[in-house]
Amino acid sequence: MSTSGFHTRLKTDADVDIRATYMELQQLEGIATAVRRDILRMVAAVNSGHPGGSLGCTDFMVALYFDIMRRKLDGDGKPVFDMNGHDEDLFFLSNGHISPVFYSVLARAGYFPISELATFRKLDSRLQGHPATAEHIPGVRIASGSLGQGLSVACGAAYAKKLNGDDKHVYVLMGDGEQQEGQIWEAAQFAPNKKLGNLTAIIDLNHAQIDGTTQNVNDNRDLAAKYRAFGWFVDEMEGNDISDVIRTLRKSQEDPDVPTMILMHTEMGFGVEYMVGNYKWHGTAPNADQLQQALNGLPLSIGVTDY
Amino acid sequence: MSTSGFHTRLKTDADVDIRATYMELQQLEGIATAVRRDILRMVAAVNSGHPGGSLGCTDFMVALYFDIMRRKLDGDGKPVFDMNGHDEDLFFLSNGHISPVFYSVLARAGYFPISELATFRKLDSRLQGHPATAEHIPGVRIASGSLGQGLSVACGAAYAKKLNGDDKHVYVLMGDGEQQEGQIWEAAQFAPNKKLGNLTAIIDLNHAQIDGTTQNVNDNRDLAAKYRAFGWFVDEMEGNDISDVIRTLRKSQEDPDVPTMILMHTEMGFGVEYMVGNYKWHGTAPNADQLQQALNGLPLSIGVTDY
Amino acid sequence: MKKYEYTDKKDTRSGFGAGIAELGRSNPNVIALTADLAGSLKLETFIKEYPERFVQCGIAEANMIGVSAGLTIGGKIPFATTFANFATGRVYDQIRQSVAYSNKNVKICASHAGLTLGEDGATHQILEDLGMMKMLPNMTVINPCDYNQTKAATIAIAEHDGPVYLRFGRPVIPVFTPADQQFEIGKAWHVNEGDAVSIFCTGHLVWEAIKAGEILSEQGIEADIVNIHTIKPLDEEAILASVRKTGCAVSAEEHMLNGGLGDSVAQVLARHFPAPLEYVGVHDTFGESGTPDQLMQKYGLTADKIVEQVKKVMARK
Amino acid sequence: MKKYEYTDKKDTRSGFGAGIAELGRSNPNVIALTADLAGSLKLETFIKEYPERFVQCGIAEANMIGVSAGLTIGGKIPFATTFANFATGRVYDQIRQSVAYSNKNVKICASHAGLTLGEDGATHQILEDLGMMKMLPNMTVINPCDYNQTKAATIAIAEHDGPVYLRFGRPVIPVFTPADQQFEIGKAWHVNEGDAVSIFCTGHLVWEAIKAGEILSEQGIEADIVNIHTIKPLDEEAILASVRKTGCAVSAEEHMLNGGLGDSVAQVLARHFPAPLEYVGVHDTFGESGTPDQLMQKYGLTADKIVEQVKKVMARK
Ligand SMILES: Cc1ncc(C[n+]2csc(CCOP(=O)(O)OP(=O)(O)O)c2C)c(N)n1
Ligand SMILES: Cc1ncc(C[n+]2csc(CCOP(=O)(O)OP(=O)(O)O)c2C)c(N)n1
Ligand SMILES: [Mg+2]
């Protein structure tokens, strides 16, 4: 198993000086903008898919893949994908409907050609509506789409890492509506009981789901109190602020045997003015005019191109 | 819909003077002893079934059926059973494996002949291994046995009562191991969000399940904190103290829109010295000698007979 | 071949929406439940007119099934709605114990069944739901073929006392059955009289079967086309009467071969009248993303495929 | 009729327990998981010898399936164990997405299948698990017939790369297959050569089929008895070869007629060689409490019933 070429990551108990990545931050923001453009163009192209949650989670996903995760890279800095992911950090997307942001970030991190984003949700594509392993797309380790399953899978992967003496970390992203699924709470009990300190779960706390605000549909109440009662270390962060995401994720948890749950405050549709905070954009694609309007508000940085 | 012949029940916000039922308490304890004898003889007769949880929940079940619940009775004081249960309190057993105590209490409350207890778990019996409606046994409103489903059913029944303008109450009993099922937490979210103040759920907190203590198998941690975070009014009681059960269940909840969760401290196998507190008796029947020994420790009161 | 025409194209789920709206007005015991999919299930009218009889369960399907079972105990007729995968596979054990075994009057109404939900892909494209539901004792299983039949079925199941699984879909397809039809549970609909081959079809494949019948008729082959809208209880008599006449059959459904209508037909034939049968359905594979039409083509759920299978099975007579 | 004898009676679940104990020693990647049923699944030896490779999940079956899927990503071979109902119906969608569609190397090992768990009654007596699991693409489905076959199958599936459902039971039954057998997934076992009728049997019904074969043999009827231990992939060749020879068949299984082995056989026959088939299995009803023997009698899962169905089907040739 090659251990060469890791994207390095600072991990310390001390508060991290985020200014050290100041230059990088601008780059990360440039990537995030490109990802947002990808998302919008992908869903508009097939008039289907889920822009709202994808846009809201863009900054997090960019920070995770381009700063936080210790991923296996080859000599040229290109990611190397193998299913087992021994000795590298792993990420699982439980709320599989926000596949656009996942695919875009994977492509821009080099897992597959950026041009392939144009095949999203089309027949014979490796970029299924919801992430799938059946098409062997690099970067995806489990299918998701039916909600509530990802935290369990991440628990299993984290458990395997402990058995294997692998000191790397497992991340999993979930929706806040998704918290209503019972299976989540089975996993919520499992992780602290099995001392999965190598697991960090993130909830996209955008207060929106399909039929309305989470509060109106099925109030989640105080998720922090819930997870604390289940035995997790609970933290919060501003999900649409890359530097806060990086600062929060770099902090080590207090107890190495305790898994971490991060409530990530985001806005559904962040980055597109007419979408922000509106649950109606959970699963609706913009039409041509709306797309243009959205892209106008998201200018590309120099050196970054669309797919 | 007849509303005559209710077993009356005191319901007040004030602390109830339990001495008012002192004489009755002795009678209730006599019934509880008979129920324990029933349980032991039923499971021993077929060398199968679940004595441990049944014995631990006996005092609660006797208090519930003989003191707390407002049940429909005919002119002779015999219970009248109809499936809908309009205008009477309802009880659901979610941890269906403790069917022996349910059947014994139903029989002794007059829902069917006590002699029928002898058919428990035998071919063609109405007393299935786990409670079932398929055989039309009076007193049973839903099948249980596959764990985790009863709280949801009770929520539905409580919801229907509210829709029907029926002011009676719904009770449901669950196991503590059963709390590990995800569906429980779906229902735990539903009940407070739907303001089901007419619902009281009770957890048999005996710290035991099949493979060992609940702490060793899959630690439930602080269930009170969990349910509070989910929005319930949480109370506790001593489940093997009939007077404490009655006192606790008679208290109204503080807010009429908030469902109540009662953590009921019990001992598995309570009433049988060699079983008390030992998870091994979750689902093992006593042999002939053990049965005799157990019955010797549970002398019948005057006027109460075995089935 | 009897002539079938359509003026309109609609989705079957909208037939459900129209049916439950009508039930809202006619039956005060009817309750609509959903698990964060009120819009997809076309519940808007019902919710607007009877908000107090609408129960939003959030993304918690297992609880929704249990709540539905509990509601029946208060005399209600709950219609529990979500996507077909989450209405069956996600909650099979809950349906089994709290609904089917307990024989509760719950109507499980499932949209987005099969491949034709399209772009969402395989995680949502359940092709096993009929197979699951038909294994449950006490369960009635219905898969209507167009907007009008779905609407009529929705209204009919409220009158039926007992658990029902009603399955419908997302794409707009021809509306070709009468708007004023009565829906009779368990009674197959004889779409066309013929003696060359039997075609047993259900759901979205009925229109394809009609188109296949037209193609065949032009070639002088008159197919006996029978719409098995009720998968369970199965109209065995209709199936046997048809095959006794034709001597061979094709089944056509938007479902996995294993466990589907085809297997129900095969069982009846094997037990009573062995005859060649060819299947139109999905052959042991998951679906994928694509437009409904593309997927029907790729997975062979088309009139052309039915014609091909008819030829094959007739050669085996 | 070939002679089969047994010296011992054992439960098939103990065959699983012995198999996984052996795997513990031979394959360091094998992990055993359970949902508060370690004893019922006979995991004691494995747990004692390899406590660090045992994952107690508590009463949370859905999570157990997801955790199993996750473990494969670290190169592990998880054996997820519980009662057959909670291993299938309770977690179908989880198996579907995280295991079958994701094609993860998870072994779902299920005890207490069928009526023969006895006194616990219908809520635990799943008769639909094979039907569910065989509808899943990528899934291998195995239902062994005695202690030795179960042990051999347990060892064999660890070598197979992909999802497997292995089903076994609680009652002690004759051990009549060799202790040193190799188990070949997907390859039917020819129990007896005959030409009068085919008997396709699986699980606990194989011994009944052998007893039926003896009764028939005494009456001059030599049955071709084939043990279909692998329900999927189905050994279609073995089925067709047998029925081409005998011209009629009986299926025998501890399962619902709908969705079971019988339906798999019916599909093969309908598509390739229509012939009369009679079923031995449970006819669209839930089970109930009773002793295993009483239940097998009452629900007609016996040698006598197989004989009866043989007579019936031979008369239909
Ligand atoms: C088990 C399951 N039930 C229902 C759905 C349908 N569904 C897809 S996304 C969604 C809402 C998810 O809400 P949330 O997790 O908050 O994600 P967001 O809308 O914020 O992106 C629902 C109900 C599903 N995919 N899986
Ligand atoms: C869904 C489900 N999973 C597993 C079982 C098997 N089972 C029956 S009782 C039991 C333990 C229950 O523990 P608890 O709720 O604490 O009840 P107690 O042992 O205290 O009576 C288990 C795992 C079941 N009946 N249903
Ligand atoms: Mg959300």
Ligand SMILES: [Mg+2]
């Ligand atoms: Mg307990």
